[in-house]
Each structure stands twice: as C-alpha cells, then as structure tokens.
Amino acid sequence: MLNQIEELLSARDYKAAMQLSENLRSLALKGLHYFQTYDLLMLMAMITLGYISWMVFLVLHVLQAYTLLPGDIFRKEEAVRQKSNTGKAQLCGCLFMAVVSVLLFLERSPPLYHAYFAMTIFLWTQILNEYKFIKALWRYLRGRESDYVIKLLALGLVSVIILELLVHSFTERKLYTWCFLIVGAIASIYLYKSIPWRSGIPVFVCLTCWFLSLFTLMPAEIPDNNKLVNASGVMVIVIGLTGKWLDLKAGVNRFWFGICNHEKRQPKFPMLFQLQALLVGLSSVMVFLSTSHRTVKQELHTIHQLMNWFIAGFSMILPLFSENGLLSRLNSIFLGFAPPFLLLSIGYEAVFYGALGLVLIAWILFENSLLYVYKVNKSSASGKNLGEHAFLENDTRYLQLSDMRIPLTFMVLFNVAFFGTGNFASIASFEISSVYSQTELLPIAALSDGRTPHLQVIHTIPACYVSFSILKEICAFSAITKLLEVPRIGCYFLVILCSDVMTVHFFFLVKNTGSWMEIGNSISHFGIMSAQVVFVLLLFALTNIYTKDIEIRSGSRDSRKVM
Numbered sequence: 001m002l003n004q005i006e007e008l009l010s011a012r013d014y015k016a017a018m019q020l021s022e023n024l025r026s027l028a029l030k031g032l033h034y035f036q037t038y039d040l041l042m043l044m045a046m047i048t049l050g051y052i053s054w055m056v057f058l059v060l061h062v063l064q065a066y067t068l069l070p071g072d073i074f075r076k077e078e079a080v081r082q083k084s085n086t087g088k089a090q091l092c093g094c095l096f097m098a099v100v101s102v103l104l105f106l107e108r109s110p111p112l113y114h115a116y117f118a119m120t121i122f123l124w125t126q127i128l129n130e131y132k133f134i135k136a137l138w139r140y141l142r143g144r145e146s147d148y149v150i151k152l153l154a155l156g157l158v159s160v161i162i163l164e165l166l167v168h169s170f171t172e173r174k175l176y177t178w179c180f181l182i183v184g185a186i187a188s189i190y191l192y193k194s195i196p197w198r199s200g201i202p203v204f205v206c207l208t209c210w211f212l213s214l215f216t217l218m219p220a221e222i223p224d225n226n227k228l229v230n231a232s233g234v235m236v237i238v239i240g241l242t243g244k245w246l247d248l249k250a251g252v253n254r255f256w257f258g259i260c261n262h263e264k265r266q267p268k269f270p271m272l273f274q275l276q277a278l279l280v281g282l283s284s285v286m287v288f289l290s291t292s293h294r295t296v297k298q299e300l301h302t303i304h305q306l307m308n309w310f311i312a313g314f315s316m317i318l319p320l321f322s323e324n325g326l327l328s329r330l331n332s333i334f335l336g337f338a339p340p341f342l343l344l345s346i347g348y349e350a351v352f353y354g355a356l357g358l359v360l361i362a363w364i365l366f367e368n369s370l371l372y373v374y375k376v377n378k379s380s381a382s383g384k385n386l387g388e389h390a391f392l393e394n395d396t397r398y399l400q401l402s403d404m405r406i407p408l409t410f411m412v413l414f415n416v417a418f419f420g421t422g423n424f425a426s427i428a429s430f431e432i433s434s435v436y437s438q439t440e441l442l443p444i445a446a447l448s449d450g451r452t453p454h455l456q457v458i459h460t461i462p463a464c465y466v467s468f469s470i471l472k473e474i475c476a477f478s479a480i481t482k483l484l485e486v487p488r489i490g491c492y493f494l495v496i497l498c499s500d501v502m503t504v505h506f507f508f509l510v511k512n513t514g515s516w517m518e519i520g521n522s523i524s525h526f527g528i529m530s531a532q533v534v535f536v537l538l539l540f541a542l543t544n545i546y547t548k549d550i551e552i553r554s555g556s557r558d559s560r561k562v563m
Contacts, residue, residue: 184209
C-alpha cells in the first residue's frame with residue numbers, strides 16, 4: 001500500500017493518494033486497537049475475579065479473626081470437618097493451576113499472565129478451604145431475625161454509595177463540600193439527641209465540618225499568598241494552645257473524660273509545648289525569607305537551607321517525647337507536623353492543615369461521646385448485650401457492624417487529604433509551576449535551581465503526602481481504635497476492602513483512547529488506588545511509633561490502661 005501511495009504521488013494523483021493514505025491510517029489504528037484488546041476480555045475477567053476473590057478472602061478473615069459472628073456455631077461444630085476438606089480443595093486447585101499453566105505455555109503467554117491466573121486460583125482455593133465456614137455462616141444468617149439482615153444489607157448499601165461517591169470525587173471535588181455540609185448537620189443533630197447541647201461538642205462538630213467543606217470550592221491551582229501562610233502558622237499555634245488548655249482543664253467533663261490527662265504528672269520535657277510552638281513560628285519566618293529570595297530569583301543561603309531541614313526534621317521527632325494521653329499526644333503530633341507542612345505551603349493549603357486537624361478532633365470527640373452514651377446505656381440495661389463487649393486476647397473487643405463507620409470515615413478523610421487543597425488536581429493537569437514554587441521553599445530545589453526536573457518530581461512526594469496531613473490522620477485513626485478498644489489491624493483490613501472496591505471501579509474506567517491527559521488520568525487513578533494498600537500499610541507502621549504508647553483511662557476505674 002505504501003508503494004501504491006508513492007506511485008500515486010509520482011503521478012500527481014494527490015486526491016487518490018490522500019484517500020489511500022486515510023485507508024492506511026484507518027487500518028493501522030484498527031491493528032493497534034486489536035493489538036491492545038485481542039485478549040482484553042480474558043484479562044479483565046481474570047483480574048476482576050482476582051480482586052473479588054481477594055475481597056471475599058479478606059471478609060472471611062475479618063469474620064473469623066476479629067468478630068464474634070457467629071461464635072461457637074462453627075468454631076465448635078464445624079472445626080473438625082472443615083479441616084478434612086482442606087486437602088481436597090488444595091488438590092483441585094493445584095490440578096486446575098497445572099492445566100491452566102500448560103494452556104498458557106502453549107499460547108506463549110507472557111509471565112505476567114501466569115501470575116494473574118496463579119494468584120486468582122490460589123485465592124479461590126483458599127476460599128474453598130473455608131466452605132464449611134461459609135455454609136455455617138449462611139445457616140446462621142438464615143436463622144437470624146429479619147431486622148438483622150436488613151441492617152446488614154443497609155450497611156452494605158451505604159458503604160457502596162459512600163465508596164462510589166469517593167470514586168466520582170476524583171473528578172468532581174465539590175462532592176466533598178456537600179458531603180461535609182450534610183455530615184456536619186446530621187452528626188450535630190445526632191449528638192444533640194444523645195448528649196447535652198451545652199457541652200459544645202455538637203456545635204464544634206458542625207462548625208469544623210462546614211469549615212473544611214470550603215476548601216474543595218477553592219481553585220485547584222493554588223495562588224501564592226505568603227501572608228496567609230504566616231497567618232496559618234499563628235492559627236496552628238492558637239489551636240495547639242487551646243488543645244493544651246483543654247487537656248489540662250476539660251478532663252472533669254464526662255464527655256472529655258477518656259481523652260484528656262487526668263493526673264498532674266511531670267512531663268518528660270516540661271518546655272516541649274513551648275519548643276514546638278517556637279518551631280511553628282520559625283517555620284513561618286523561614287517561609288517569608290524563602291519566598292523573598294524566590295521572588296528576586298536568588299538562591300537560598302546555606303544557613304537558610306540548613307535551618308529549613310533542621311526545623312522540618314527536628315519538629316517531627318519531638319512528638320515522641322510528649323505525654324502519652326490521647327489529646328496531649330495528638331496535639332503534639334499536630335504541632336510536630338506543622339513546620340514541614342508550612343515550609344511546603346504557598347497559599348490557602350496552610351489553612352487546610354488547621355481545618356483538617358479540627359475535623360480530626362471533632363471525629364475523636366464524636367466517637368468519645370458515642371462511647372460515653374453506650375456505657376451509660378449498658379450500665380442501665382444490666383445484663384443485656386453481654387456478648388457485644390467480648391474481648392480478644394490483646395484486650396481489644398470484637399468488631400461489630402457499627403464499627404464499619406471507622407474505616408469509611410477514614411477513607412473519606414484520606415481522600416480529602418488529597419483533594420482538599422487541589423494540589424493533586426494541579427499535578428494531574430501537568431502544571432509544574434505550583435510544584436516548582438513549593439520546591440523552592442526547601443533547599444533541594446534551590447540546589448537544582450529549577451534545571452533538574454527529576455529532583456522536583458522526587459520532591460513532589462513529600463509535598464503530596466506529608467503536606468496533606470495523611471500521617472496526622474492515620475495517627476487519629478490509630479488513637480480512635482485505642483479509644484474504642486477495637487483491633488487496629490482488623491480496621492486496616494476493612495480499609496483495604498474499601499480501597500479494593502474503589503480499585504475495581506477505577507479498573508473499568510481505564511481508557512486506551514482519547515487525549516493523553518484522559519488516558520493518563522484514568523491510569524493514574526487506578527494506579528493510585530492500587531498502591532494505596534501498600535502505602536497506607538507503610539504509614540500505619542510509621543505512625544505506630546507515635547501512637548503505640550497512648551493511654552486511655554477506663555471509665556470503670558481510676559487507673560489508666562495501656563492498650
């Protein structure tokens with residue numbers, strides 16, 4: 001066909017040459033499309049089955065290890081027979097995998113195909129091993145009252161709706177505005193019916209949620225506003241000072257009982273709070289100096305670079321030496337992560353740090369209030385619901401249906417941390433200017449002088465994660481699991497489950513046609529959700545350093561209990 005086109009061009013028959021060229025282009029596009037999709041159906045089916053099997057496996061593991069459901073029904077009656085079926089399932093799985101491997105080898109499939117099939121078959125084999133468990137669970141659910149089944153289905157429906165809203169929030173940030181406006185109103189009304197209005201907690205929860213809802217209405221590309229960053233430093237200090245005062249004075253309030261210090265003890269470092277506040281103030285000053293140098297296109301002096309690194313690093317170590325009460329430790333973490341956040345800020349995202357911190361405190365107060373109401377109702381209902389507070393070996397209670405709100409809330413706040421200030425949106429639209437402005441505030445960009453983009457890309461990682469307060473959010477999540485005495489690992493598995501539901505949706509949204517931006521965004525969304533499982537696991541391990549020794553006072557006795 002190329003020879004024919006050349007002959008037509010030589011004969012000056014341009015119209016026929018153009019027609020033949022268009023036909024050639026159409027054939028090339030069809031060939032490329034076939035090359036991309038000839039085994040698409042098989043791969044999509046296998047990957048989808050793999051995700052479904054992984055989610056089913058997670059659900060079974062959580063039910064067996066972290067819930068009381070259905071208790072002794074299959075632990076005593078089915079344990080022996082369940083083990084006898086394991087060998088048959090394993091044998092069938094191995095034989096099926098062998099047949100599939102031979103077929104893939106004959107088809108000369110890539111090694112990755114073998115990995116997809118092997119993982120999917122392995123997971124389904126593990127699920128079949130739990131056949132007796134699943135059968136006993138089905139009998140248990142059939143024997144329960146209809147109200148319980150309706151509650152279970154309603155929980156599943158609400159969970160799916162929330163996760164689908166999170167999927168759509170990747171392209172429509174304003175969904176978070178409506179989310180926090182509605183949640184703020186509903187949560188405050190619910191608390192108003194449960195606890196006295198004069199406690200101030202319902203109003204605080206409502207106002208903080210409404211305050212955070214403003215940020216997803218702001219532009220994705222953040223304009224420079226040095227004064228706002230400096231004012232945010234003052235706001236962080238005021239919030240920290242208020243938290244310190246409440247930690248010392250509000251413990252007598254029964255709704256703050258579990259999270260405040262209840263004894264006057266000599267802290268490890270008496271001047272720790274003052275030192276952390278000083279570092280927050282210094283970081284605001286360094287932002288002003290760094291911005292001044294960037295405005296006149298001058299490199300930062302070596303002393304400025306060293307001070308930036310010292311303030312950012314030293315401030316994140318100090319929370320380890322704070323008191324181990326819940327509010328005092330979280331207040332110290334809030335102040336400790338503020339300096340590196342401010343050093344990476346260029347505008348209104350500095351205010352977002354304080355707003356997110358207030359919402360996290362509101363979440364803790366909400367859970368603490370529910371815990372107080374539950375304990376009051378339990379004490380008045382003498383003898384009822386004794387099975388609901390059975391404990392595991394490590395002094396954490398079994399998970400209940402209502403505990404699903406914890407991972408769902410975490411997923412919402414985790415995604416808000418990405419999209420609350422629009423920095424992720426600006427990166428997704430390939431705008432390097434905002435990233436360059438952020439990197440200039442720390443010495444790595446001053447050394448590169450903007451001529452080495454790979455250093456800017458590397459430096460974007462802390463700009464996206466540390467500055468979005470994800471570490472602080474996971475610390476609050478860990479503190480809540482200790483406050484409610486629920487297993488943190490069990491809640492983490494539920495977070496993985498929620499992430500996988502979103503990942504499957506993003507998998508079907510991946511595009512191979514359209515503009516480069518559309519293709520890139522669809523792939524990046526799927527990649528982000530796939531990597532979130534590992535990323536959150538690493539952050540859980542990191543934040544455990546900050547939260548492992550947090551102490552919660554039990555309402556039944558005066559001594560505090562280390563979870």
